Amino acid sequence: xxxxxxxxxxELARMLRAKKVGAAEVMxxxxxxxxxxxxxxxCFVRIxxxxxxxxxxxxxxxxxxxxxxxxLAGVPMAHKDMYYREGVPSSLGSKIGPGRPAPATAxxxxxxxxxxxxxxxxxxxxxxxxxxxxxxxxxxxCRNAWNPDYITGGSSSGSGSSVAARANFVALGSDTGGSIRxxxxxxxxAGIKPTYGRVSRAGAMPxxxxxxxxxxxxxxxxxxxxxxxxxxxxxxxxxxxxxxxxADYMAGLSRPVKGLRIGVPxxxxxxxxxxxxxxxVRGSLKAFTDLGCEVVxxxxxxxxxxxxxxxxxxxxxxxxxxxxxxxERPQDYSDQVKARLELGVxxxxxxxxxxLRLRDHALRTWLATVMSKVDVIHAPxxxxxxPTIAETDVGGGTKMTEVLGKLTRLxxxxxxxxxxxxxxxxxxxxxxxxxxFQLIGxxxxxxxxFRLGHAYQQVTDxxxxxxxxx
Amino acid sequence: MTDLAxxxxxxxxxxxxxxxxxxxxxxxxxxQRQHVVEQAATRELAFEAEPAxxxxxxxxxxx
Numbered sequence: 001x002x003x004x005x006x007x008x009x010x011e012l013a014r015m016l017r018a019k020k021v022g023a024a025e026v027m028x029x030x031x032x033x034x035x036x037x038x039x040x041x042x043c044f045v046r047i048x049x050x051x052x053x054x055x056x057x058x059x060x061x062x063x064x065x066x067x068x069x070x071x072l073a074g075v076p077m078a079h080k081d082m083y084y085r086e087g088v089p090s091s092l093g094s095k096i097g098p099g100r101p102a103p104a105t106a107x108x109x110x111x112x113x114x115x116x117x118x119x120x121x122x123x124x125x126x127x128x129x130x131x132x133x134x135x136x137x138x139x140x141x142c143r144n145a146w147n148p149d150y151i152t153g154g155s156s157s158g159s160g161s162s163v164a165a166r167a168n169f170v171a172l173g174s175d176t177g178g179s180i181r182x183x184x185x186x187x188x189x190a191g192i193k194p195t196y197g198r199v200s201r202a203g204a205m206p207x208x209x210x211x212x213x214x215x216x217x218x219x220x221x222x223x224x225x226x227x228x229x230x231x232x233x234x235x236x237x238x239x240x241x242x243x244x245x246x247a248d249y250m251a252g253l254s255r256p257v258k259g260l261r262i263g264v265p266x267x268x269x270x271x272x273x274x275x276x277x278x279x280x281v282r283g284s285l286k287a288f289t290d291l292g293c294e295v296v297x298x299x300x301x302x303x304x305x306x307x308x309x310x311x312x313x314x315x316x317x318x319x320x321x322x323x324x325x326x327x328e329r330p331q332d333y334s335d336q337v338k339a340r341l342e343l344g345v346x347x348x349x350x351x352x353x354x355x356l357r358l359r360d361h362a363l364r365t366w367l368a369t370v371m372s373k374v375d376v377i378h379a380p381x382x383x384x385x386x387p388t389i390a391e392t393d394v395g396g397g398t399k400m401t402e403v404l405g406k407l408t409r410l411x412x413x414x415x416x417x418x419x420x421x422x423x424x425x426x427x428x429x430x431x432x433x434x435x436x437f438q439l440i441g442x443x444x445x446x447x448x449x450f451r452l453g454h455a456y457q458q459v460t461d462x463x464x465x466x467x468x469x470x
Numbered sequence: 471m472t473d474l475a476x477x478x479x480x481x482x483x484x485x486x487x488x489x490x491x492x493x494x495x496x497x498x499x500x501x502q503r504q505h506v507v508e509q510a511a512t513r514e515l516a517f518e519a520e521p522a523x524x525x526x527x528x529x530x531x532x533x
């Protein structure tokens with residue numbers, strides 16, 4: 001692998017500004033790696049080689065004149081194929097998407113454009129972002145860079161896979177019930193699911209408007225912080241975006257973490273956990289203790305109903321969004337996505353509204369009983385060993401609900417509560433697949449998650465491990 | 471097909487979505503299970519609770 005592709009996005013941006021490397025040279029190498037990775041992993045939907053190289057050459061000219069100040073100037077990126085560019089169809093991982101030119105460019109993309117980042121392609125994803133495994137029956141399944149027989153996690157499958165393979169520096173994903181954190185865990189990269197409303201959803205394909213969040217997957221926590229810094233903040237085009245001020249994540253990244261209280265849940269997150277996964281996740285706490293953090297056990301309220309309510313909300317909102325196509329084009333959905341949408345059609349209005357009514361009570365309870373005692377919660381992302389693509393190929397059959405429910409069990413309550421969560425790689429399972437922990441914070445406290453995750457990555461090197469692409 | 475599955479099948483058919491018996495039975499079972507859990511949780515909710523409170527609590531929860 002080219003040396004040019006080893007750096008993280010923030011480091012690469014510094015090298016480009018210092019003119020140690022050229023943007024066109026980096027783009028050429030990235031596109032080469034992307035083509036190679038795609039053959040093995042099926043992680044790209046499209047690579048825009050000509051446009052990206054032209055943009056990179058323009059960035060070089062601007063950098064040499066000193067007229068580019070963007071913090072990500074010249075950094076190549078490819079994103080989940082659900083972020084719209086005006087007039088360009090997005091596949092949305094589906095058979096239906098390619099026929100629809102996008103009405104407007106996504107706010108997240110516009111904001112990344114202003115940083116000087118160069119989008120060179122779009123990435124595979126689960127059909128309509130509605131599935132946690134990375135299977136896609138229209139575009140072909142996306143494969144894990146550490147072993148192509150294993151799942152990438154979803155729905156931001158290509159985002160996790162391409163970044164892990166060093167075929168991409170940063171990828172936007174989306175997280176409605178784990179779709180950033182699951183691929184981060186399975187692929188061994190960092191991923192931030194921001195607080196609900198922290199990043200504008202305008203121009204991002206909707207799945208569940210009450211639960212959808214937009215965030216990056218990247219090679220390390222610093223890159224996640226830099227990208228979230230660039231895309232976060234209120235947006236008139238998204239009425240649900242928050243007016244809360246965006247903290248200076250990069251400035252806070254290197255502040256000491258000594259004395260911070262890290263909560264380890266005594267229930268739910270460690271119910272039925274695989275011993276190998278538990279060992280890795282609990283083992284990562286030692287680094288925090290060594291850094292001077294205080295690790296304390298925390299009892300949790302009963303989360304199970306919140307998970308269940310989250311399922312009902314997503315199911316109904318997704319079914320409503322898809323109602324017309326589901327009636328008129330049912331044959332254009334894969335069996336699994338269709339089965340899940342059908343489930344949403346049958347949830348009653350009373351059940352849906354009660355799931356929403358319970359949400360405020362749940363968040364108040366969580367803040368009062370959990371976050372009053374600690375600064376963050378540290379927990380597994382997934383409670384079992386990474387499965388293969390074949391093992392989780394359940395389609396829309398009777399095992400679907402059980403398999404998908406197991407995968408998202410530790411994810412969805414966090415979406416339901418609207419809280420930020422950062423997935424950070426913390427080692428490898430016995431079969432060689434990566435493992436991550438998640439740090440769950442108070443609302444809008446992404447800065448603290450970055451600070452802790454970055455501190456962890458200063459004393460560990462899991463994020464520097466690269467899969468062999470031979 | 472059970473009565474419950476049949477009812478479910480008719481309910482979604484009213485909305486223009488048609489399921490085979492097996493799919494209807496499976497979906498009805500899943501929904502019933504979820505409903506039991508949620509019903510128990512919402513029983514404790516104040517009569518006045520409304521969904522709109524969530525955004526305010528989220529914003530107020532910031533440090």
